[in-house]
Amino acid sequence: DSAGNVVAATQTLNGLFGACVQVPGTGMIANNYMYNFDPHPGRALSIQPGKRVFTSMAPMMAVRDGRLAFALGLPGALRIFPSALQAIVNLIDHGMTLQEAVEAPRIWTEGGVLEVEDAFPDAVITELRDRGHEVLRVPRIGGGMNAVSLDRDGTLTGAACWRADGTPVAVAGGLARAGVRFSI
Numbered sequence: 749d750s751a752g753n754v755v756a757a758t759q760t761l762n763g764l765f766g767a768c769v770q771v772p773g774t775g776m777i778a779n780n781y782m783y784n785f786d787p788h789p790g791r792a793l794s795i796q797p798g799k800r801v802f803t804s805m806a807p808m809m810a811v812r813d814g815r816l817a818f819a820l821g822l823p824g825a826l827r828i829f830p831s832a833l834q835a836i837v838n839l840i841d842h843g844m845t846l847q848e849a850v851e852a853p854r855i856w857t858e859g860g861v862l863e864v865e866d867a868f869p870d871a872v873i874t875e876l877r878d879r880g881h882e883v884l885r886v887p888r889i890g891g892g893m894n895a896v897s898l899d900r901d902g903t904l905t906g907a908a909c910w911r912a913d914g915t916p917v918a919v920a921g922g923l924a925r926a927g928v929r930f931s932i
Contacts, residue, residue, distance in 0.1 A: 824890035
């Protein structure tokens with residue numbers, strides 16, 4: 749906004765329709781992350797006062813020379829972390845545009861099988877297998893990433909990937925021109 753504030757957020761309900769409870773008067777549906785707790789007492793993830801539920805939300809921002817360079821986020825459970833990191837590596841180390849970085853093919857593993865998106869070239873898959881990796885091709889990894897970047901001249905650029913419906917939005921503060929006000 750005109751004061752330089754930026755928000756990066758991950759909107760997630762966990763399961764489809766979350767807790768299936770709408771907060772009266774808001775139109776918002778509560779998430780069901782309590783599902784991630786263990787209902788049995790005495791265990792690591794048992795419910796108890798002050799304990800926080802495990803979540804993999806990870807909206808990210810990068811700063812260059814004290815100013816926002818880009819912000820990004822996506823849904824996708826545990827696949828959020830590596831998906832976001834791969835986009836950041838693509839932006840910083842590989843010089844991709846914002847759109848290229850959010851759409852680039854992704855990889856994922858929890859050990860054992862290496863999942864790779866179908867867009868990876870066959871030569872890469874062959875090389876991975878030749879090195880002893882068990883490779884599984886999948887149509888998509890993680891959710892639809894959205895990102896915005898702020899150029900040094902103040903230009904905002906937005907990007908959304910093909911993995912889900914999404915639209916990047918920038919909302920500017922202040923007047924469009926003297927005497928003009930926006931009303932919603």
